[in-house]
Each structure stands twice: as C-alpha cells, then as structure tokens.
Amino acid sequence: MMDTSTGKAINLQTKEQFKAEIARWAAVMKVKPVQIRVQRITKKWASCSSKGRVCFSTDLLQESSPFQEYVIVHELLHLQVPNHGKLFKSLMNAYLPGWEAILAERNGSAARSL
Numbered sequence: 001m002m003d004t005s006t007g008k009a010i011n012l013q014t015k016e017q018f019k020a021e022i023a024r025w026a027a028v029m030k031v032k033p034v035q036i037r038v039q040r041i042t043k044k045w046a047s048c049s050s051k052g053r054v055c056f057s058t059d060l061l062q063e064s065s066p067f068q069e070y071v072i073v074h075e076l077l078h079l080q081v082p083n084h085g086k087l088f089k090s091l092m093n094a095y096l097p098g099w100e101a102i103l104a105e106r107n108g109s110a111a112r113s114l
C-alpha cells in the first residue's frame with residue numbers, strides 16, 4: 001500500500017506478523033531469546049537484557065521491512081555478541097549484507113539506540 005502524499009510504502013504489519021519475523025530470524029541465527037516482546041518504547045528501537053529478553057518498539061511496525069530486519073538482526077545478534085565490535089559487524093555482514101546501506105537510508109535512526 002502506498003501513502004499518496006509521500007509516495008512511501010506503508011507497512012500495515014501487525015504485531016503478530018512482526019513477532020513471527022523475529023522468531024524466523026532467531027531460528028536462522030540459532031539464538032533463543034527467553035522472551036520476545038513488542039511494546040511501546042520511544043527512546044529506543046529495541047533492547048535486550050543480559051538474561052536474554054528482547055524488546056522491540058511498536059514504532060517499528062511503521063518502518064520499512066529492510067529497516068525492521070536490520071533492527072531484528074541487530075538486536076538478536078546481541079544475544080551472541082554484547083557489544084558493537086569487529087565480531088558484531090562481521091556477523092551483521094554475514095546475516096544481512098547491505099545493512100549499512102539500510103541504516104544510512106533510514107537517516108535519523110541514530111537518535112535512538114539499539
């Protein structure tokens with residue numbers, strides 16, 4: 001579906017579809033989050049606890065699917081690598097080639113941490 005005023009694709013995704021996408025990536029990446037939640041978070045796109053709970057902002061439901069995928073892979077990867085070091089970046093490249101372009105295209109995302 002397109003927004004006629006901006007020409008941008010609107011993502012009419014439900015929370016359930018988004019959660020299914022997270023579960024699909026968790027299987028691909030062989031990580032097992034203790035809990036996956038999609039809830040109202042305004043200061044971050046997503047977060048993960050040291051105990052393996054991952055939490056995603058409902059605002060992501062309105063983002064493009066490449067950006068959603070980026071946030072999902074980024075956050076699930078923290079279950080394997082807790083920082084943003086070299087290993088983190090090389091695994092991002094392995095799972096989601098082109099993630100840097102996705103991030104560059106979605107300017108403004110730097111205002112929220114991941």
Ligand SMILES: [Zn+2]
Nearest residue numbers: 074078084114
């Ligand atoms: Zn991060």
